[in-house]
Amino acid sequence: MSDTLQAPFAVLFVDDDEMSRQHFTRAVSEDYRVHIARGADEAMAVLKEHAAEIAVLVTDFRMPGRDGDDLLRQVAQDYPQIVRILVTAYADKHMLLQTVNSGDVFRILEKPLRTETVCEVLQLAMARYTERETRQQRLSAMDETLAFLAHELNTPLATISLFARAVEADVAEQYDPERQKEIAHAARSMLSNAQYCLTLISSFWATVHKSGGQQSSAGGGVREVKATRLLATLLDTYPFVASQREWVQVDVQGDFVVHAMPNCVALVLSSLLSNALRALDGTSAASLRLEVVASPEPEIRIRDNGPGIAPEIKARLLLDPVTTYAGAGGHGMGMIFCNRIMRSFGGSLRIESTLGAGTTVTMVFPASKSRARATDEKQSSGSEIASP
Structure with missing residues (x-):
């Protein structure tokens, strides 16, 4: 994406760790508007106010109180149009089988998050969201x-x-x-x-x-x-x-x-x-x-x-x-x-x-929008997003 043109929709990132939230925001804010939340309840409050602009939810699995699995299920029920991505550590994989099989999870990202991987998955998630919006429009x-x-x-x-x-x-x-x-x-x-x-x-x-x-x-x-x-x-x-x-x-x-x-x-x-x-x-x-x-x-x-x-x-x-x-x-x-x-x-x-x-x-008629987008390579594309 170009330095001046952001995607028309926003991303909601949910993690109880402040450093993870800061690093995620810095990594993707050049291309996307970012909303952050510290837990499931705060995430639902953000969605209540900003659901119209949020296209993608990225949530950590392990969080105090309600975990990411619980949040994903509620979002799937209340905001089915939002594309959902789960972040987890390797040790959580066996616990995630039921989530993946029963829930509509678009992707699972492993910690530590890499900027290049996150940006690639977000682009795919935005494309999926656009497809859903187009289908609903039709x-x-x-x-x-x-x-x-x-x-x-x-x-x-x-x-x-x-x-x-x-x-x-x-x-x-x-x-x-x-x-x-x-x-x-x-x-x-x-x-x-x-x-x-x-x-x-x-x-x-x-x-x-x-x-x-x-x-x-x-x-x-x-x-x-x-x-x-x-x-x-x-x-x-x-x-x-x-x-x-x-x-x-x-x-x-x-x-x-x-x-x-x-x-x-x-x-x-x-x-x-x-x-x-x-x-x-x-x-x-x-x-x-x-x-x-x-x-x-x-x-x-x-x-x-x-x-x-x-x-x-x-x-x-x-x-x-x-x-x-x-x-x-x-x-x-x-x-x-x-x-x-x-x-x-x-x-x-x-x-x-x-x-x-x-x-x-x-x-x-709405003006035709060019599908071509400038693709600027980031110097830090191979760097990791810090996570605990």
Whole structure:
């Protein structure tokens, strides 16, 4: 690691010997933030306050009162995301068999601790913690996606059912021209809601199967898909109506890799495109511009020249279930869940709108972080960390 860039997470070192705590802190504080504790109870107090930033626990086995084995079990139960490392003397090995076999211990370090070995194991432990965090992030994004689908599909389908029953009841009745208009409006709303459901399903399915849904065989991580590829897939599969496709223009000012789950991003894109097309219905010289921007931060912008959104509605769109399409089955949950999906992987949504001048919705993605890190060799890499 470089002299100026520390790992984003901290290490908790637990040992009742003051000299051991001092030497450990000096050995690794250049690369990691270090919290220290003299025993199991003090360690739990530190975790209660700083668990959000602590990624790795390193604890001595033999300590007065509760030993390291007891601490490891409690941390495994209360803070399972923390990677746990046990420090022990050679004489303790036979006593540790049960701990190793039954507990989730990432590594065992033998005394006397060597700086080079400790730094190597901490790097591996941080990598393990990052993997766990990434996995949890993906699960959260998928949970948001499932919730999004449930809300987005359930309400329109319920609306279709209600309109269908209303039309069925009116078929046998005598009605004047005004009533005919109402029935025609109901029919259009049925079509709009059905089309929206089909759009979500087809876009999500196409993204999974046509954009290479398999995970990277090399790293087992999320596949890397360019923003332009997601847009192209969406536009190829979206069931545009009448001249809607002619409204759409794509402006690529700089492409970028979407490191988040592409299926979730495609779902957000599909929803935002549907909203924009619905806003443009009836607009003279309708225009919908999709912009891909790589800097100063990765963004996808959806610009339309529709009627715009009233300020009091815009201010609540990402917070409350408000909608300007209640008559067509809108329920206002779509933007909330789109925002939650974006936020689940560190992104966000930004809405700019002026009445009579259109709306721009911007999908902001977290900047790509270089995985390359400077590796400075320490002069004391082969030295030992003193221990009693």
